[in-house]
Amino acid sequence: MKPPPFEYYNPQSLDEALSHLAEHGYDAKILAGGQSLVPMLNFRLAQPAILVDLNNITDLAYIQNGDSGGVQIGAMTRHAQVERDPIVADRAPLIHETMPMIATTQIRSRGTFGGSIAHADPSAELVAISVALEGKFRLRSQSGEREVPAADFFLGMFTTQLEPEEILVETSFPTKPARTGWAIKEIARRPHDFALVGVATVVSLHADDRIQNSRIVFLSVGDGPVVAEKAAETLRDQSPSPELLRAAAETAAVEDIDPSNDIHASAEFRRHLAKVLTRQALETAIERAKG
Amino acid sequence: MSDLYQLTVSINDTEYQRSVEPRLLLSDFLRHDIGLSGTHVGCEHGVCGACTVLFDGQPIRSCLMFAIQADGHEILTVEGLGTPDDLHVIQEAFWEAHGLQCGFCTPGFLMTLVPFLEENPDPDEAEIRHAISGNICRCTGYQNIVEAVKLAAENMKTPTRG
Numbered sequence: 001m002k003p004p005p006f007e008y009y010n011p012q013s014l015d016e017a018l019s020h021l022a023e024h025g026y027d028a029k030i031l032a033g034g035q036s037l038v039p040m041l042n043f044r045l046a047q048p049a050i051l052v053d054l055n056n057i058t059d060l061a062y063i064q065n066g067d068s069g070g071v072q073i074g075a076m077t078r079h080a081q082v083e084r085d086p087i088v089a090d091r092a093p094l095i096h097e098t099m100p101m102i103a104t105t106q107i108r109s110r111g112t113f114g115g116s117i118a119h120a121d122p123s124a125e126l127v128a129i130s131v132a133l134e135g136k137f138r139l140r141s142q143s144g145e146r147e148v149p150a151a152d153f154f155l156g157m158f159t160t161q162l163e164p165e166e167i168l169v170e171t172s173f174p175t176k177p178a179r180t181g182w183a184i185k186e187i188a189r190r191p192h193d194f195a196l197v198g199v200a201t202v203v204s205l206h207a208d209d210r211i212q213n214s215r216i217v218f219l220s221v222g223d224g225p226v227v228a229e230k231a232a233e234t235l236r237d238q239s240p241s242p243e244l245l246r247a248a249a250e251t252a253a254v255e256d257i258d259p260s261n262d263i264h265a266s267a268e269f270r271r272h273l274a275k276v277l278t279r280q281a282l283e284t285a286i287e288r289a290k291g
Numbered sequence: 292m293s294d295l296y297q298l299t300v301s302i303n304d305t306e307y308q309r310s311v312e313p314r315l316l317l318s319d320f321l322r323h324d325i326g327l328s329g330t331h332v333g334c335e336h337g338v339c340g341a342c343t344v345l346f347d348g349q350p351i352r353s354c355l356m357f358a359i360q361a362d363g364h365e366i367l368t369v370e371g372l373g374t375p376d377d378l379h380v381i382q383e384a385f386w387e388a389h390g391l392q393c394g395f396c397t398p399g400f401l402m403t404l405v406p407f408l409e410e411n412p413d414p415d416e417a418e419i420r421h422a423i424s425g426n427i428c429r430c431t432g433y434q435n436i437v438e439a440v441k442l443a444a445e446n447m448k449t450p451t452r453g
Binding site for chain 1: 294296312313314316319335336337340343346349350351352354355356357359360403407421422424425
């Protein structure tokens with residue numbers, strides 16, 4: 001099908017874009033990379049009166065060193081640029097490892113880092129890893145700016161803290177602490193398709209190799225990113241052993257998540273995948289944390 | 292109907308000026324307004340890859356962009372790749388290796404592969420399959436497409452003609 005008619009605004013600056021949003025509120029929708037929005041328009045699942053195109057606001061596309069070892073990624077940075085960026089590879093290896101998993105080459109040429117996060121699809125890898133990495137998002141409106149931790153930003157399916165007059169302008173990720181490893185694992189029916197289940201982990205170790213802290217975040221098993229808090233608690237201050245990791249993966253799959261049935265997979269199968277993927281991800285993250 | 296917007300776009304090294312409705316998809320603009328019907332429209336929601344073109348050198352799905360967004364940019368479509376008398380080396384490899392049957396998906400595969408082979412002159416089979424995973428073909432079973440890509444990579448290293 002073809003998109004419904006809409007009024008088109010093509011602001012050349014962030015201030016101009018914010019003034020459109022301030023004026024039109026809920027009637028306006030932001031057009032970033034368009035790789036989720038345009039299919040929704042083509043299906044007529046969305047019929048916004050106004051589109052505010054951010055593609056000509058070039059100063060929202062950048063990758064730079066953050067404070068003391070972190071990294072900052074402008075919201076309009078294309079996935080393809082993040083995928084190839086040496087700063088990201090060095091300072092945020094989990095992001096680097098995740099990028100090729102996101103959709104297809106053609107989508108990554110056009111899709112944006114901030115767009116994927118603001119869209120808040122529960123299947124989006126960037127949603128889960130930004131929570132796992134304790135990222136922060138900078139939201140701007142005409143009346144000011146606020147910074148929201150990723151863990152608080154996602155409210156539910158396609159729903160975030162963003163107000164209709166706000167734009168996500170920057171994502172930032174903190175310094176990776178010493179003795180910290182990461183991993184992301186997912187299973188999809190076809191490579192680059194939406195994952196049936198995915199899990200991102202970040203694990204920090206004490207000097208004696210006991211687990212100091214771990215974050216385990218699932219995608220595609222709920223209305224948003226799902227943090228496996230009970231599983232992480234079972235790991236705290238323990239020495240990693242195959243039995244410990246198997247038990248933690250079991251806890252994550254049985255107690256921390258409540259996946260649903262759909263035509264792609266049953267809830268039971270999703271729990272099975274969650275268990276296997278969690279164990280694998282923890283093993284990889286711990287190996288990397290040891291260095 | 293909403294207002295018309297002027298755009299100037301370079302397509303296959305030719306500059307075009309047109310007036311378009313903002314909701315006009317780039318894929319429909321190429322086919323209907325410019326008359327370049329080599330860009331095929333399959334699913335129209337970013338899954339099949341048939342409408343892949345190069346936008347400033349990067350492969351994109353032309354069904355997921357509005358024509359107006361191409362204002363001031365450069366597009367390369369399959370018509371800009373080669374001619375029947377002077378095929379592009381990737382087109383020739385598809386011909387030789389039987390990389391197509393009905394041919395509907397072929398323009399999308401070709402446009403995906405042009406930047407891929409520039410960036411990866413010596414790809415292995417896994418890399419090739421990864422690269423074409425955003426393009427769906429319902430005829431070939433992909434085997435001969437993979438063979439064609441290997442052949443194209445080989446021929447690009449040691450040009451056999453021209």
